[in-house]
Amino acid sequence: MKTKVTRKEARKHLEQFHLAVELV
Incomplete structure (x- = not known):
């Protein structure tokens, strides 16, 4: 898994x- 993800x-x-989740 790539942990290099910008905030x-x-x-x-x-x-x-x-x-x-709200749509469900």
């Missing part, structure tokens, strides 16, 4: 994950 990218992924 902005990680933040975007987290927000998308939250949106997906």
Whole structure:
């Protein structure tokens, strides 16, 4: 797994994950 992920990218992924969870 690549651990080199910028905070902005990680933040975007987290927000998308939250949106997906809320949609369910």
